[in-house]
Amino acid sequence: MKKQLAGLLVLFLALNAPAQNILLTKNGKISFYSRAKSPEKVEADNNEVSSVFNTETGDIVFAVLMKSFHFERALMEEHFHENYVESNKYPKSTFKGKIINMSSVNLSKDGVYPVTVEGEFTLHGVTRKVSYTGSLSVKAGKINATSKFSIKLKDYNVTIPSLVADKISEDIDISVDCRYEPKS
Amino acid sequence: MSQRRRKTWTWIMVTVLALVITAGYAAYRMYNKPHRDVQHIKPIPVAAMKLVSDYEANEARANNEYLDKVLEVSGQLIETTKNQQGETILVLDGTGMGTVRCTLEASVQHDLKTKSPVTIRGICTGYLTDVILVRCIIPDK
Numbered sequence: 651m652k653k654q655l656a657g658l659l660v661l662f663l664a665l666n667a668p669a670q671n672i673l674l675t676k677n678g679k680i681s682f683y684s685r686a687k688s689p690e691k692v693e694a695d696n697n698e699v700s701s702v703f704n705t706e707t708g709d710i711v712f713a714v715l716m717k718s719f720h721f722e723r724a725l726m727e728e729h730f731h732e733n734y735v736e737s738n739k740y741p742k743s744t745f746k747g748k749i750i751n752m753s754s755v756n757l758s759k760d761g762v763y764p765v766t767v768e769g770e771f772t773l774h775g776v777t778r779k780v781s782y783t784g785s786l787s788v789k790a791g792k793i794n795a796t797s798k799f800s801i802k803l804k805d806y807n808v809t810i811p812s813l814v815a816d817k818i819s820e821d822i823d824i825s826v827d828c829r830y831e832p833k834s
Numbered sequence: 835m836s837q838r839r840r841k842t843w844t845w846i847m848v849t850v851l852a853l854v855i856t857a858g859y860a861a862y863r864m865y866n867k868p869h870r871d872v873q874h875i876k877p878i879p880v881a882a883m884k885l886v887s888d889y890e891a892n893e894a895r896a897n898n899e900y901l902d903k904v905l906e907v908s909g910q911l912i913e914t915t916k917n918q919q920g921e922t923i924l925v926l927d928g929t930g931m932g933t934v935r936c937t938l939e940a941s942v943q944h945d946l947k948t949k950s951p952v953t954i955r956g957i958c959t960g961y962l963t964d965v966i967l968v969r970c971i972i973p974d975k
Contacts, residue, residue: 676935676962676963676964677915677917677918677923678918679917679918679919697917697918697919697921697937698917698935698937698959698962698966698968700962700963713962715959715960715961715962715966716959716960717901717902717957717958717959717960717968718959718960718966718968720968720969723865723866724867724868724869724870725864725865725866725867727869731902737902738897738901738902741897741901741960742960742962827918829918
């Protein structure tokens with residue numbers, strides 16, 4: 651709970667920094683899928699991702715409501731929330747960190763810039779220090795942050811019932827796609 | 835094998851087969867069960883302002899009351915926008931700080947005007963800096 655409050659505080663402070671360097675979105679997209687051996691696709695989308703990005707310092711925060719993850723199959727969605735990520739107990743997942751190579755990014759020039767982000771990722775009540783790569787693309791002044799990475803469920807104390815252990819992979823691929831707007 | 839014994843066995847086989855078929859059908863139905871029907875679930879009515887101020891005051895308590903429930907939220911429409919998928923987002927005024935952001939179901943058409951009072955029904959997924967509702971519809975009056 652304290653961690654979540656701290657995360658929100660960071661988000662709040664970021665929102666109150668001088669406006670010109672702050673980009674945000676309230677409708678970013680995060681999807682995940684399990685490289686399962688089953689023919690059934692285990693995947694879900696969340697289109698209500700909040701993110702704040704300070705282009706000067708490289709500070710970047712993502713906040714996700716677990717209940718916003720939507721599956722094609724209702725039963726899968728129910729199992730995901732009740733048995734795996736326990737969304738009632740842990741309704742949020744957050745990432746707060748920093749792009750460590752902002753100096754190699756020129757946001758006033760169109761292009762695709764590879765970036766490395768370091769920070770703390772919280773999921774299912776477990777916080778871990780992580781580092782992932784992604785890219786910032788600039789096109790006609792619009793800035794888009796994307797990343798693809800994978801996590802191990804056991805790192806976040808998410809256990810797979812043995813009955814379906816052969817259908818759900820321990821590695822979950824996550825993709826992030828946030829199109830930012832300047833803070834108004 | 836006596837006639838009687840054979841008859842008993844036949845009955846056992848038929849019963850077992852019927853049970854297997856029923857269980858299989860039940861499992862199949864369960865596996866393919868539809869998503870919750872927002873249209874036909876009795877919603878919790880709440881004013882947008884109350885919903886946001888409840889979340890701002892005590893998020894855990896508000897989650898107990900609203901999280902994952904079908905809500906029918908009334909308030910002033912202050913903005914309509916689209917998400918990255920092209921789905922419509924309706925933004926209802928809350929407390930001045932936080933709003934209620936409603937992602938409309940893709941099939942829902944609307945002709946709501948900003949600055950007018952509206953009522954939206956959807957599933958509450960929690961609070962970030964705003965309260966989020968997904969799979970929203972506009973209920974019939």
